[in-house]
Amino acid sequence: MQRLFVTLRYGLYALPLLFLGLFYLYPLVSILRLSLLPTGRLELAGIGQMVVQPYFWKVIWFTSWQAAVSTVLTLICGLPLAYLFARVQFPGKAFLRALTTIPFVMPTVVVAAAFTTLVGDKGVLNQWLQTSLHLDEPPLHLLQTIWIILLAHTFYNVSVIVRTVGGFWANLNPHLSEAAAILGANPRRLFFEVTLPLLLPSITAASLLVFLFCFTSFGVVLILGGLRFATLEVEVYRQAVSLFNLPLAAFLSLVQMGLTFVVMVIYTRLQARTSLPLDMRSEQSAARPLSSKRAKLAAALTLLVALALLLTPLLALMWRSFTLGTDGLTLRYYQELAINRRQSAFFVMPLLAVRNSLLFAVATMLLSLLLGISSAYLLARPRTWLTALLDPIFLLPLGTSAVTLGFGYIIALGSWRTALWLTPVAHTLIASPFVVRTFLPALRGLDPRLREAAGVLGASPPRTWWEVDVPMLFRAVLVGAIFAFTVSLGEFGATLLVSRPDLPTMPIIIYQALSRPGLLNNGQALAMSTILMVVSALALIGIERFRFGDIGEF
Amino acid sequence: MLVTNGWSEAYNDHFTVGSGGSGDRPLVVSYTSSPPADVVYATDGRKEPASVNINPPGGVFRQIEFVGILKGTKQPELAQKWVDFMLSKPFQEDMPLQMYVYPALTGAALPELFTKFAEIPSDPAQMDPALIDAHREQWIEAWTNAVLR
Numbered sequence: 086m087q088r089l090f091v092t093l094r095y096g097l098y099a100l101p102l103l104f105l106g107l108f109y110l111y112p113l114v115s116i117l118r119l120s121l122l123p124t125g126r127l128e129l130a131g132i133g134q135m136v137v138q139p140y141f142w143k144v145i146w147f148t149s150w151q152a153a154v155s156t157v158l159t160l161i162c163g164l165p166l167a168y169l170f171a172r173v174q175f176p177g178k179a180f181l182r183a184l185t186t187i188p189f190v191m192p193t194v195v196v197a198a199a200f201t202t203l204v205g206d207k208g209v210l211n212q213w214l215q216t217s218l219h220l221d222e223p224p225l226h227l228l229q230t231i232w233i234i235l236l237a238h239t240f241y242n243v244s245v246i247v248r249t250v251g252g253f254w255a256n257l258n259p260h261l262s263e264a265a266a267i268l269g270a271n272p273r274r275l276f277f278e279v280t281l282p283l284l285l286p287s288i289t290a291a292s293l294l295v296f297l298f299c300f301t302s303f304g305v306v307l308i309l310g311g312l313r314f315a316t317l318e319v320e321v322y323r324q325a326v327s328l329f330n331l332p333l334a335a336f337l338s339l340v341q342m343g344l345t346f347v348v349m350v351i352y353t354r355l356q357a358r359t360s361l362p363l364d365m366r367s368e369q370s371a372a373r374p375l376s377s378k379r380a381k382l383a384a385a386l387t388l389l390v391a392l393a394l395l396l397t398p399l400l401a402l403m404w405r406s407f408t409l410g411t412d413g414l415t416l417r418y419y420q421e422l423a424i425n426r427r428q429s430a431f432f433v434m435p436l437l438a439v440r441n442s443l444l445f446a447v448a449t450m451l452l453s454l455l456l457g458i459s460s461a462y463l464l465a466r467p468r469t470w471l472t473a474l475l476d477p478i479f480l481l482p483l484g485t486s487a488v489t490l491g492f493g494y495i496i497a498l499g500s501w502r503t504a505l506w507l508t509p510v511a512h513t514l515i516a517s518p519f520v521v522r523t524f525l526p527a528l529r530g531l532d533p534r535l536r537e538a539a540g541v542l543g544a545s546p547p548r549t550w551w552e553v554d555v556p557m558l559f560r561a562v563l564v565g566a567i568f569a570f571t572v573s574l575g576e577f578g579a580t581l582l583v584s585r586p587d588l589p590t591m592p593i594i595i596y597q598a599l600s601r602p603g604l605l606n607n608g609q610a611l612a613m614s615t616i617l618m619v620v621s622a623l624a625l626i627g628i629e630r631f632r633f634g635d636i637g638e639f
Numbered sequence: 640m641l642v643t644n645g646w647s648e649a650y651n652d653h654f655t656v657g658s659g660g661s662g663d664r665p666l667v668v669s670y671t672s673s674p675p676a677d678v679v680y681a682t683d684g685r686k687e688p689a690s691v692n693i694n695p696p697g698g699v700f701r702q703i704e705f706v707g708i709l710k711g712t713k714q715p716e717l718a719q720k721w722v723d724f725m726l727s728k729p730f731q732e733d734m735p736l737q738m739y740v741y742p743a744l745t746g747a748a749l750p751e752l753f754t755k756f757a758e759i760p761s762d763p764a765q766m767d768p769a770l771i772d773a774h775r776e777q778w779i780e781a782w783t784n785a786v787l788r
Contacts, residue, residue, distance in 0.1 A: 140788070198652045207663040229641070307644040312787045328776055410659035410682050417682055426679075599647045602673045602739070603680020604659050607651045 090547055097459040101479070101517070104456055108510055109482055112493030119496060120335030132336045145340070148316040151231065151306075152299035155238035159295050160288070162239055162394065163246025165387045170247060171254035173384060174374045181388070182251075183625040185395055186244040186567065190575030190621045191402075192592045193304030194599055195614040199402040200237065200309060201228060209401070229311035237305045242295045243395060245568075249294070249523050252564040253287035256527075286356060286526040293352045294522055297345065297483045303578070317341040321486045331492075338486035345484025349477035356526075399618060406611035410604045418608030426605075433589055435613060439620055442574055442590040446624070448509035449516055449573035450566050456513065457520025457565055464521070465528045479521050482514045491582045507583045508590075512573040519572065520565035527561035567628055574621050591617045642786060656690045671699065671760060672739040675752035679736065688756050696762040704740060 121127060135141050169175075170182050188196070204210050204227045211223035218224070227233045257280070265279045266272075281288075303318045315323070317337055325334035375381045407414050425432040460479050464472050482490075494502065494511070501507060531554065539549040577592040584593060591613055598610040641664060643649040650657040654667040656677065674688035681689070706725055708718040724730060731742035735753050742749070 194647065197648065198658075201652050201658075202661045205661070205663065207661065308648050312642050312644060312783075328779060330776070405659075405661075415682070599651055601680070602650055602657060602669065602676040604657070604677075604682050605680035606676075607657060607659065608682065610651075 094462075098463045101456040101460040101463070102475075104513075105478070105482075108514055109485075109490075112497040113485065113490060114493075115497035116489055116493035117335050117339070120331040123332075128332055131330065131333050135333055135336070144315050144317055144320050145344070147314065148300060148318075148341075149344070151234060151238075151314075151316070152296050152302070155235055155242070155299040156292050156296045158235055158239045159242045159246055160292060162391060163243045163291075164250065164288075166243065166247050166391050167251035167254055169384055169388060171251045172259075175384070179626055179629050181392070182247065183622050183629065184392070185247050186571055186625055187399060187618050187621055188240050188395055189242075189244050189571045190617060191399070191614065192575065192577050192595055193308050195402060195595060195610060196237065196240070196398060197304075197308045198611075199398040199405070200233065202401045202405060203398060204228070204233070228309065229313070231310070231314070234302075234306055234310040234314065237309050238295075238299045238302065240395060240398065241305070242298055243391070244571075245295050245298075246291050248564050248567060249291035250284060250287050252523065252560055253526060253530075254284060256560055257283055286529070289352060289355055290522045290526055293349070293480075294483070294519065296348065297480070300345065300348075301341065301484060301486070303487065317344075318486055318488070322488045325488050325492065334486075334489065338489040341486055342481065342484055346477055346481065349480050349484070353473070353476040402611060403615045403618065406608065406615045409608045409611060418605070418612040421605055421609055422612055433587065433594075435594055435616070438589050438591050438594045438613075439616065441588050442592075442617075443620070443624065445509050445512065445590060446570045446573040448506075449512040450569040452509060452513045453516040453520050453569035454562065454566055457517040457569075458524055458562070460517070460521045461524040461528050464525060480518050483518045487578045491579060494579075494582060502583065503585055505585070505588070508580060508588075509573070511579040511583050512576050513569070515576060515579070516569035516572040519568035523565045523568065524558065524561045527558050531557055563628065563631065567625060570624065570628060571621065574617070574624075591620075654690075666693075670702075670739060672735070672741070672753065672757045674756040675736070675750075676739050678752055678756070692757070694758070694760040697764045699760040699763045701763045701765070 166185065170178060202208055204225060206223045206226065206228070211225050214220065214224050215222075227236070261283070262275055262279050265275050270278065300316070301318045302316055303322065306314050306316050306319050307322075317340060321334050321337045321341070324330045324337060375384055406418055407416070409415075409418065411417075422435040460475075464476050464479070466472055494507075498507070535553050535557070536549050539553050540546075544552065574590075575592060576590075577596065580590055580593060581596065584590060589597070595610045595613045595617070598606045598613065641649075641653060643653065646669065649664075649667050650669055650673070652658055653662040653664045654669075655662050655665050657667070671692050671694065674690055674692060677688035677690055678685060706722055708715065708722065712718055726744060728744060728747055731744040731747040732750075734740060734742055735750050741753070741759065
């Protein structure tokens with residue numbers, strides 16, 4: 086029994102390594118070799134020309150600073166919300182929390198359209214300002230500027246902070262802060278000297294994820310920022326797809342990976358150092374209703390502002406799906422989704438796309454949990470050179486150029502490319518780092534004395550795991566599961582390359598509708614986006630209701 | 640002038656007609672075959688397109704789409720048959736209203752929407768493909784530097 090458990094454990098450790106080797110390193114090395122060594126010899130001429138151009142350094146600088154500023158803005162917007170969702174009891178909490186996660190699954194193309202409707206030169210906000218201030222010109226010019234990039238990055242990533250930090254915060258033992266308060270600490274001091282240090286591991290983990298997302302940002306920069314702005318990822322895309330300059334594209338993706346690696350090494354060092362064993366409590370025992378009127382008002386105001394930022398673009402999108410091109414309301418675009426107007430042999434009922442998306446998302450969720458949790462247990466072992474090296478490597482897929490990896494899949498995976506299971510596999514590559522990052526702080530925070538006590542009282546290792554680890558870490562698993570699920574629902578770039586035409590996902594249907602002219606197509610894209618929103622919200626609320634035995638939200 | 644990442648954003652988000660009125664650009668660089676699509680995918684039952692083509696002499700470029708067989712295929716006969724099918728009359732006559740492109744086969748009849756609203760430009764800009772091939776990257780780079788950076 087004991088032997089079996091040990092073998093099983095090492096088998097589980099090997100699983101994520103095998104997965105990364107086969108579906109990440111192998112295609113990546115294949116494409117890099119083909120690009121950089123087409124004749125078996127390294128060709129450096131083009132790269133030498135690139136490095137001496139000031140433009141190259143400008144791109145690196147822009148990529149870094151916009152990611153840093155976006156991360157700070159996302160933290161500023163996300164932390165108050167994380168606090169509210171973690172510590173305060175108020176009605177409709179689960180529903181509102183699900184709403185904050187929806188931006189995460191929305192394709193950039195339709196979000197861009199929603200932003201145009203809202204803050205474009207002819208948008209709602211500008212028209213309102215113009216009439217109320219009696220101006221001749223629209224006062225706000227946000228589209229195609231850096232502001233819209235920062236705004237969109239915040240819009241997309243707030244849920245990462247709300248979920249990761251909020252999930253951690255909810256389980257912190259409130260007695261520590263209460264003790265500090267009794268000893269006379271004012272709320273400010275209490276936050277900076279008690280709460281913040283305890284939250285630090287999860288704040289840095291969440292910030293890192295947001296930073297990586299913005300660092301490799303592609304759609305937001307290209308579509309909302311316009312072609313004047315270029316991150317490294319955009320430049321890789323331009324070199325690979327527009328100019329077919331594969332050596333330069335490969336070099337740029339290596340630069341991007343190198344920079345990501347440096348950031349992650351710094352982070353994993355910090356992370357391992359700031360982690361403390363914590364006394365975790367269930368959310369119910371930690372959350373409090375607000376007592377004073379002032380606190381209630383402040384909470385309501387924070388929620389209102391944050392939800393306005395997150396929800397108005399989504400509501401605008403929804404509104405457009407019912408009103409596009411008409412004066413009244415219409416269901417035309419929803420009905421049209423079910424009509425095969427072109428009598429196309431490739432027509433797929435949109436309801437089937439909903440089913441496909443959900444099936445892929447569930448598969449991704451299960452696979453990511455299996456791989457992510459095994460990885461986290463491996464990383465949480467006593468620090469050796471192996472775990473120190475693996476820690477940043479498990480995050481590397483997030484910092485890798487999607488275009489490059491996509492090309493790698495095409496040349497390296499042969500007949501697997503059309504395999505049904507490749508879509509969830511590709512999604513898992515992006516989703517499992519989220520599981521690792523949300524699970525690891527909780528795992529490291531698990532007080533080892535609990536396991537020791539169980540062992541002393543005679544529990545076998547499997548039983549200790551089942552009765553100590555599982556209940557204590559369940560909430561972190563849930564947060565990871567939600568991320569994996571949403572990443573899969575919204576994923577578009579990799580899906581386009583690996584999915585089959587007979588099994589499209591919802592984002593693929595949206596993309597196809599937008600690639601044809603005519604209002605009916607534009608409207609169908611909006612209708613499908615609305616369905617995507619509603620389906621994700623329902624699925625998220627469903628996952629959140631999942632309980633482990635009678636332990637509930639623990 | 641606004642340069643977007645691609646046709647979809649330009650046409651659906653910024654073009655006044657394609658965005659259903661929320662965009663603020665009354666002119667868009669698109670395909671001469673876009674007006675027929677305006678009719679087919681109209682929501683108000685219109686019989687005429689909401690947009691029209693402007694085809695100034697030398698101001699339109701002919702875009703040719705390709706079909707090819709990859710070297711090293713294991714199924715050369717099957718591939719050949721598929722290409723023959725794509726070049727057959729039924730396929731070529733069906734393509735305009737599916738893909739909004741003109742047929743390559745000379746004998747293929749054009750649908751009425753195309754003959755009425757997607758007239759073939761009489762005087763497109765033309766350039767030797769070899770010349771384009773020789774300068775493509777250099778021109779794209781020069782254009783990018785002049786317009787975008």
